[in-house]
Amino acid sequence: MSEIMENPKGGCVLAGINSVLSAIHRTCPVxxxxxxxxxxxxxxxxxxxGHKHSCFVSGVSIPSSNMLEKEVVFGGVNKLRTTIQGAVDIIDADAYFVLTGCTAGIIGDDIVSVTNEFKTKGVPVYAIETPGFAGDSSLGYEAIWNTFIDQVIEPSEEKDDKLVNIFGIVPYHDPFWSGTLEEIDRILSKLGLKVNTFFTKKQGIETIKNSSKAALNIIINPWLFKGPAKKFENKFNVPSIRFPGLFIGATDTSEFVREVGKALNLDSELVEKVIREEEEYVYNYLAQAIGVVSWKRFAVVADANNAVAFTRYLANDYSFTPVLVIISEPIYRQEDKERIIKRIENLEYANPPKILFLSDQYEINEAIRNEEKEITLLVGSSNDREVALEKDIQFINGAFPVNERLIFNRTYAGYKGSLTFTEDIYDNL
Amino acid sequence: MGFRIAVGTSDGVNINLKFGEAKTVTIYEVDDDYNYKLLETRNVNIENGENCNKEPEEKCSSSGCNSNRGGCGGAGAISEKVQLLSDCRCVIFTKVGFQAMKQFEKKAISVFDIDIEIDKALEKIIAYYKKVNGKR
Known part of the structure; x- marks a missing residue:
């Protein structure tokens, strides 16, 4: 399975774990x-x-045992112990997580025994035994949640039937994560739900510990989080629903709201009332500037979650013509590919686009370059800007990686996000 | 091809000397089949460098002064001492100062600072080099 990939989008398992931990309030990776x-x-x-970093610990401020040749030969357990002690002394965090790099994974250091020493002293230090080489950032997201499920989340008998957990939006791996989670939180709160986004509202390790009280796990992603969801259900008896892809605009977001309402047996009058209010808000604005953006034939290069969202919004809600959709993250399971294809092909009236699974930048560029049908709009990452310039087509930087814009709470998801996205299409003419 | 390992020991059993304080260094030779044997005990006692005949205050301000405990020597003295071990692939002491470590690195000699028995250390290092060599 080894092959060379040009410009991979994302990093190793550690990158994914680090992203998640950075987004959780007051946790420290070691x-x-x-x-x-x-x-x-x-x-x-x-x-x-989008130039947003964790302000608690990130980059050079992360404690590291800095393994060198000596640790490879004689084992790095002692150095890890002093590193953890140093981190505990200096960084005032609510929980510490020890991440295993490739070196430690290969030589097989027993990190669990070291973290247990600290746990018996009452210091919350947890070991994550998935080494960096095991996979990519997406696997990191699953690995850290597996760790939470195994070690952090406390079982709870009583359930709060209004509490839901949101999964599937990987912080920093989705540049719009905080805005997206805030929008999901806003919509679901209108239904009277309490929402665990885990990464916004300063939710920290306490929220994660108590997440077993939730009535439902909502996975917003066409493929991620399969294993952990099953584990979560088996261990804590929390069922999960999967919404196969992020939602932009009224059509998909209303579908999402109805599905959540159905899964939780919410009062359908309340659900319809919320949908009515929100749709009115969106359509009111769209009515005021209808037709300002001329018809486009578009291509999308993005991770599966966002590719689904962009394609469906532009085709269903904005009646653009989809030409080409490239899923730029590696996806291995056939069932996942089929779910993604089904969601993208099942459009209201547009002809289904060509769908490719390519993560190598050269192949992505070639696919766009050699597309026979005309493309007049490209929604993609900073890496795809070059080919858009080359073909002289309109380009929107809307998928990871995003290097040329600053993103705080901007989002394209949900009801309000769709307006932002439409504004951005006009902005980039 | 075989290689040599320098060990800082006073009793021939444990690694118990710092690089700075070692007046003699024990050299082990590892043959092509990765068996090791004691080769020699090498005298590495370097007389104090010129700039260390000065008063203590002067010593610390003068360039190249390295205030290693247990035997002050200038940068020159350290290079000279490092040079005496330049035929070795790696050196093992309980502690190697920053200056000396840099000097060793320049000569592509690995430095291990660790406090265990010689046999255990050699076993692990030789196993490591065996794997590294196998990859080449």
Whole structure:
């Protein structure tokens, strides 16, 4: 399975874990890895995600055991112990997580025994045993949630039937994560739900510990989080629903709201009332500027979650013509590919676009370059800007990595996000 | 091809000397089949460098002064001492100062600062080099 990939979008497992931990309030990653991993993994996700970094610890401020030749030969457990102690002394965090770099993974240091020493002293230090080489950022997201499920989340008998957990939006790996989670939170709160986004509202390790009280896990992603969801259900008896892709605009967001309402047996009058209010808000604005953007034939290059969202919004709600959709993250399971294809092809009236699964930048560029049908709009990452310039087509930087814009709480998702996205299409003419 | 390992020891059993304080260094030779044997005990006692005949205050301000405990020597003295071990692939002491470590690195000699028995250390290092060599 080894092949060379040009410009991979994202980093290793550590990058994914680091992104998640950085987004959780007051948690501190401790790297048991070679020097450089802290910087590189932060650069791989946070560094290309709209210039937003964790302000607690990130990059060079992350404690690391900096394994060198000596640790490879004689084992790095002692150095890890002093590193953790140093982190506990200096960084005032609510929880510490020890991440295993490639070096530690290969030589097989027993990090669990070291973290247990701290746990018996009452210091919340947890070990994550998935080494960096095991996969990409997306696997990191699953690995850290597996760790939370195994070690952090406390079982709870009583359930809060209004509490839901949101999964599937990977912080920093999706540059719009905070705005997106805030929009989802806003919409679901209108239904009377309490929402665990985990990464906004200063939710921290306490929220994660109590997440087993939730009535429902909502996965907003066409493929991610399969294993952890099953584990979560088996261990804590929390069922999950999967909404196969992010939603932009009234059509998909209303579908999402109805599905959540159905899964939780919410009062359908309330659900319809919320949908009515929100749709009115969106359509009221769209009515005021209808037709300002001329018809486009578009292509999308993005991770599966956002590719679904962009394609469906532009085709269903904005009646643009989809030509080409490239899923630019590696997806291995056939069932996942089929779910993504189904969601993208199942459009209201547009002809389904050509769908390709390519993560190599050269192949992506070639696919766009050699597309026979005309493309007049490209929604993609900073890496895809070059080919858009070359073909002289309109380009919107809307997918990871995003290097040329600053993103705080901007989002394209949900009801309000769709207006922002439409504004941006006009902005880039 | 075989290689040599320098060890800082006073009793021939444990690694118990810092690089700075070692007046003699024990050299082990590893043959092509990765068996090791004691080669020699090498005298590495370097007389104090010129700039260390000065008063203590002067010593610290003068360039190239390295205030290693247990035997002050200038940068020159350290290079000279490092040079005496330049035929080795790696050196093992309980502690190697920053200056000396840089000097060793320049000569592509690995430095291990660790406090265990010689046999254990050699076993692990040789196993490591065996794997590294196998990859080449």
């Amino acid at each position: 790297y048991h890895s070679g020097p450089g991993c802290c910087m590189q993994t932060t650069a791989a996700d946070q560094g290309q995600s």
